[in-house]
Amino acid sequence: MNLGKQIIPKTAKGAFWLSFWLCLLVCLFIIFVISPLTGLSKHFGKANDGYIQIARSLAHGHGYVFEEGGPAVFHRPPLYPFLLVPITFLPDFYQRPALILMQSVMVGFIGALLFQIARRLFNISTAKAAVIIFLLYPWVYWNAKNPMTPILQGLLYTLFAVLLCNELFDTDNQSDLSTYKTKSRTR
Secondary structure, eight states: OOHHHHHSOSSHHHHHHHHHHHHHHHHHHIIIIIHHHHTOOSSOOSOSTTHHHHHHHHHTTOOSBSSTTOOBOOSSOSHHHHHHHHHHTSOHHHHHHHHHHHHHHHHHHHHHHHHHHHHHHSOHHHHHHHHHHHHHOTHHHHHHTTTOSHHHHHHHHHHHHHHHHHHHHOHHHHHHHHHHHHHHHHO
């Protein structure tokens, strides 16, 4: 059996694991191989939209601020910094790999959910193609290695699409809707 057939997912679970491992390995390669060659730091800098700074402030009890004593931050959504708080308790060297692990899990779920949507709306060939196209998108890896929200946003959008797809194509809901339409016409 050739390697391509073994790697391409046949189930949502396979799409999860392919997405997770590919994201994890590519991002670790970027920070441990490419970053040292280019002189980029393995640690978080100040140019990450402030999410890691907010998480550090929360972890140290300073509130939802960029730095101790600073003004409250209203222009950053609260969910993502709260997800980062446990990472801030790790030594600096382990923070970015831990972030990559967390983001890779989210990328895995995005891959699995994409697979489910495409299989439900189209067929398994389209589901496979959707996951492969998603994993070929280079910004996935750039975003997954940084403490920024696009991966979480993508996961939430994809989850919403799956829930919407389930609601719209659920046969029980369709029969309820047709019953409602029939009752409303008889009035």
